[in-house]
Amino acid sequence: MTYSLTWMPGALRDAGLRVEEVGGWQNRGHGGMRDVRGVLLHHTAGPASGNLPSLHTLIHGRPKLPGPVCNLGLARDGTWYAVAAGRAWHAGNGVWPGIGRDNGNDHLIGVEAESTGRGDWTPAQLESYPRGVAALLRHLGRGPGWAIAHKEWAPHRKPDPAGWPGDMDSFRDRVADYLEGDDLPSAADVWNHPIAHPRKPEMVLPAWQWLAYGNEASWLAADGAWWERPEPSHANPDIPVRRFDFLRFVDSRTVHMEQQLAEMAQRQQEMAATLAALARRTAALPDIPTGTVSLSIDTSN
């Protein structure tokens, strides 16, 4: 039997996202969902490397929790995986306005995004997660308030999705932007856009880093006038700063920070040596006698 969420890949692809359909996903589910009202956001707390190393668990579950445990998986490269078109066991006990207590699995699409849970979101996920959730909510005719974190559904029990920059306010702002038709990338999207080295494709850095580390020669070879143009300072819009000076400043700050880190590492080594010396001295101290002293006082006269 085919379950009801078969529209999801089309909605995601319409939003410009890549989708992989896991074999048999249209027929996978713990029965069908009831009316779908929103999206519940998770992280996998999975391994630190690999694109979607948790996929097998998402499909098949784990001991005491048979799969599917989500409807969609989100890989580190931003690709969405359709896992189950029927009800998945992802929400657990919890409550949210407009959803009956403990009924999350009946009414909320569960998305498991690959992450260790220590905020290791990739630039591709920072872009793809809110964009995909907006595409799902657009299909459902629901607003950004229906993008709900698992930790909001079950605050005493769950931390996910953890480490999202700006937390859920920022996530829902991005969802709202996409729903309002502002599909232009944000400044953060542009600065974080991953770019591979032209001759070393395994070396992928966000755009801002290429600029910060970019060599001066290529800057000067570019249209000099562009670099001369002033931009208002972020701190004080009355102060114009040449674009070239701004990038030089970012670059010098980076060098300065690296120097400070090196100094801190040196101090750490010195402290470790001091602690080791103290430990040796402590070990050389004589033992302090322990035990009980008994007193007996004669009160007979």
Ligand SMILES: [Zn+2]
């Ligand atoms: Zn969760």
